[in-house]
Amino acid sequence: xxxxxxxxxxxxxxxxxxxxxxxxxxxxxxxxxxxxxxxxxxxxxxxxxxxxxxxxxxxxxxxxxxxxxxxxxxxxxxxxxxxxxxxxxxxxxxxxxxxxxxxxxxxxxxxxxxxxxxxxxxxxxxxxxxxxxxxxxxxxxxxxxxxxxxxxxxxxxxxxxxxxxxxxxxxxxxxxxxxxxxxxxxxxxxxxxxxxxxxxxxxxxxxxxxxxxxxxxxxxxxxxxxxxxxxxxxxxxxxxxxxxxxxxxxxxxxxxxxxxxxxxxxxxxxxxxxxxxxxxxxxxxxxxxxxxxxxxxxxxxxxxxxxxxxxxxxxxxxxxxxxxxxxxxxxxxxxxxxxxxxxxxxxxxxx
Amino acid sequence: xxxxxxxxxxxxxxxxxxxxxxxxxxxxxxxxxxxxxxxxxxxxxxxxxxxxxxxxxxxxxxxxxxxxxxxxxxxxxxxxxxxxxxxxxxxxxxxxxxxxxxxxxxxxxxxxxxxxxxxxxxxxxxxxxxxxxxxxxxxxxxxxxxxxxxxxxxxxxxxxxxxxxxxxxxxxxxxxxxxxxxxxxxxxxxxxxxxxxxxxxxxxxxxxxxxxxxxxxxxxxxxxxxxxxxxxxxxxxxxxxxxxxxxxxxxxxxxxxxxxxxxxxxxxxxxxxxxxxxxxxxxxxxxxxxxxxxxxxxxxxxxxxxxxxxxxxxxxxxxxxxxxxxxxxxxxxxxxxxxxxxxxxxxxxxxxxxxxxxxxxxxxxxxxxxxxxxxxxxxxxxxxxxxxxxxxxxxxxxxxxxxxxxxxxxxxxxxxxxxxxxxxxxxxxxxxxxxxxxxxxxxxxxxxxxxxxxxxxxxxxxxxxxxxxxxxxxxxxxxxxxxxxxxxxxxxxxxxxxxxxxxxx
Numbered sequence: 001x002x003x004x005x006x007x008x009x010x011x012x013x014x015x016x017x018x019x020x021x022x023x024x025x026x027x028x029x030x031x032x033x034x035x036x037x038x039x040x041x042x043x044x045x046x047x048x049x050x051x052x053x054x055x056x057x058x059x060x061x062x063x064x065x066x067x068x069x070x071x072x073x074x075x076x077x078x079x080x081x082x083x084x085x086x087x088x089x090x091x092x093x094x095x096x097x098x099x100x101x102x103x104x105x106x107x108x109x110x111x112x113x114x115x116x117x118x119x120x121x122x123x124x125x126x127x128x129x130x131x132x133x134x135x136x137x138x139x140x141x142x143x144x145x146x147x148x149x150x151x152x153x154x155x156x157x158x159x160x161x162x163x164x165x166x167x168x169x170x171x172x173x174x175x176x177x178x179x180x181x182x183x184x185x186x187x188x189x190x191x192x193x194x195x196x197x198x199x200x201x202x203x204x205x206x207x208x209x210x211x212x213x214x215x216x217x218x219x220x221x222x223x224x225x226x227x228x229x230x231x232x233x234x235x236x237x238x239x240x241x242x243x244x245x246x247x248x249x250x251x252x253x254x255x256x257x258x259x260x261x262x263x264x265x266x267x268x269x270x271x272x273x274x275x276x277x278x279x280x281x282x283x284x285x286x287x288x289x290x291x292x293x294x295x296x297x298x299x300x301x302x303x304x305x306x307x308x309x310x311x312x313x314x315x316x317x318x319x320x321x322x323x324x325x326x327x328x329x330x331x332x333x334x335x336x337x338x339x340x341x342x343x344x345x346x347x348x349x350x351x
Numbered sequence: 352x353x354x355x356x357x358x359x360x361x362x363x364x365x366x367x368x369x370x371x372x373x374x375x376x377x378x379x380x381x382x383x384x385x386x387x388x389x390x391x392x393x394x395x396x397x398x399x400x401x402x403x404x405x406x407x408x409x410x411x412x413x414x415x416x417x418x419x420x421x422x423x424x425x426x427x428x429x430x431x432x433x434x435x436x437x438x439x440x441x442x443x444x445x446x447x448x449x450x451x452x453x454x455x456x457x458x459x460x461x462x463x464x465x466x467x468x469x470x471x472x473x474x475x476x477x478x479x480x481x482x483x484x485x486x487x488x489x490x491x492x493x494x495x496x497x498x499x500x501x502x503x504x505x506x507x508x509x510x511x512x513x514x515x516x517x518x519x520x521x522x523x524x525x526x527x528x529x530x531x532x533x534x535x536x537x538x539x540x541x542x543x544x545x546x547x548x549x550x551x552x553x554x555x556x557x558x559x560x561x562x563x564x565x566x567x568x569x570x571x572x573x574x575x576x577x578x579x580x581x582x583x584x585x586x587x588x589x590x591x592x593x594x595x596x597x598x599x600x601x602x603x604x605x606x607x608x609x610x611x612x613x614x615x616x617x618x619x620x621x622x623x624x625x626x627x628x629x630x631x632x633x634x635x636x637x638x639x640x641x642x643x644x645x646x647x648x649x650x651x652x653x654x655x656x657x658x659x660x661x662x663x664x665x666x667x668x669x670x671x672x673x674x675x676x677x678x679x680x681x682x683x684x685x686x687x688x689x690x691x692x693x694x695x696x697x698x699x700x701x702x703x704x705x706x707x708x709x710x711x712x713x714x715x716x717x718x719x720x721x722x723x724x725x726x727x728x729x730x731x732x733x734x735x736x737x738x739x740x741x742x743x744x745x746x747x748x749x750x751x752x753x754x755x756x757x758x759x760x761x762x763x764x765x766x767x768x769x770x771x772x773x774x775x776x777x778x779x780x781x782x783x784x785x786x787x788x789x790x791x792x793x794x795x796x797x798x799x800x801x802x803x804x805x806x807x808x809x810x811x812x813x814x815x816x817x818x819x820x821x822x823x824x825x826x827x828x829x830x831x832x833x834x835x836x837x838x839x840x841x842x843x844x845x846x847x848x849x850x851x852x853x854x855x856x
Contacts, residue, residue, distance in 0.1 A: 005407075215722050215724060220713070223706065226699045226701045227695070227701075229695050229696050230695065230707070230710065231699075232678075233656070233690055234713075235657075345409055
């Protein structure tokens, strides 16, 4: 028989071991589904790996997918540190995409366009995140619910735009007009889609780490999240910290949308995000809310997404497996987090 | 020997948490009808030992015998089945259920139905036997703290406990309730129950117990066979390993007013509001605020600490008028603050101790500049205070929540005193602390007083206030009803004023 016993301290290596444990458990659990679909488990995972990380082109594709999830993962990690439960990264991403696309469609010199796109997208994301944060601070409205429901509001507003006044008159499809060619983010490697935004995403992670660990704002975010009462007693304006956190979180999620518009799609369509905002939650949890951990966690999920399509073509296992892996990884990580607070002890080993 | 065979015996219990030896080869036994006192400073291993007995921890070594039979207890269900009942410091009751429903939780009735009639009968019988009467149909949320504790005891008896463990049961009780508890415990012992009574209060231990086991640093430091005829200081010496002398408060040399409140009133908050409170604290004196809990002390502490803005009235710190009543403002004017509730208001238990120690001053140049933290300065500050105050912990990066109450209180004291406050406000400074830690805290207050600091101590322990304070003001229903020089104050006189009678000084 086994039982849980309260832990008095958590070893540092758990930060690395727990996500790996969760990922391992996920792959084992999902292998049953692969077998059920009639494919060889090792073969399927092998195809996934080769297609996502097997050669340099595959790696660039995975990185292009990882970039938005690095941003949304950081957005969620920052928010969750303050216990601002931002489930709205998806909506903030979409708002960022729309705003940056508007700006990018205005003719102006390329570099200026890119900077203004980023600023517009960041501001739009931040504005959206401000809604649930303000509702919580002013009226004690549950931020999980309000930020989550706001995603649908933004999504259907976007649909209304591209089906209506913003519909691309040239193609006639429900997509927005493209941004100016000069506003397209430069590609870093000839023949790939590896764009400037990916590098910006990779550089943002250590920047956010620095902010959380080394600045007074980061200190206030951490303290407010862990114990708002002690924070208030210690002279921290808890409401202001929550609002600042929301603005920062929304900015990051908005930038995810900017990258998709400027570096990948060059316009806005209804499926511009395959749920990158929600994946950000998985990324942040796998990273244990550590901004540096967000990068490998995002790359892992991106590899699963990229690999799943190739696996589907090669083995006939539906590509939806990628969603199952994501969901299972989140659940496995939540279970694994139990081990930070408890240890398992075997009882009944009498001497 | 005419002693009956022990009801319960723990032999060689050892439990380590990492490098910490919480229990090391501890032996303990309780005979039927015996009340055993379990003494020890915070962190001596009392709670761990009882958690082992109650099945919350598996011991690394050692065995438990019940009436000579070796048993293995791996869960609270095992413990209950073995006849062990425990009354924790924090009650485990369902507040929205009634007394009777709480009693019947987890007790299977015949064919899955709840045996209400049987429960009522048992409850009445236990009430009659030991004077533990309770209204079965009242919801727990309507019970006083003392009644909730009574329900916990009845719950244990209801389940057929033959050994009852009480963890600091008197900490939450008023003096009159303590008497009732003691007579119930004596009545249970007279019927052959074994009782383990955990307490810091040596006079209670001497009044109640038949025998004591004293723990120190996880080991048995000694046993007392005749507590009634052993002095408190002898027991304290066993607990601490050295003699404890109460601190001597020399004559005070008060100077100018350093903290004044003039006509402060509050409203619109839970708890008793303040009504026209005026008081003054001078440099180099300690002012006590006495009163029955809930007479406005919390609001007073909040206003002085800068966490509540009063509706009316003025406050000055070191001659400067307080305008915003914010923590940062009062701190900047030279006020040091130690909150009543260490764990929820004082510290951030999940973050490193160092973070809690710099929290109120994180925005000052000592620990940050231009929005960037100074990690080296933070660490150095925490390390220096840990050393200066002998805070027992592996280091500044330890989770604050892993420290014992006494060490947490030292940390809170250190974080304020390091900045040489002109005035200090503290609430319940030694609640839940053992003698050694309380003594240390008192010494620090007296040292600050000698340096010219003005100190306000809000407390419920009148003996402590009389030892510590130069003057004592009494609060009743949100007002100050009178102030006495402690030379003129007695417990009886203060007690009278605490019921609202005017003080005549």
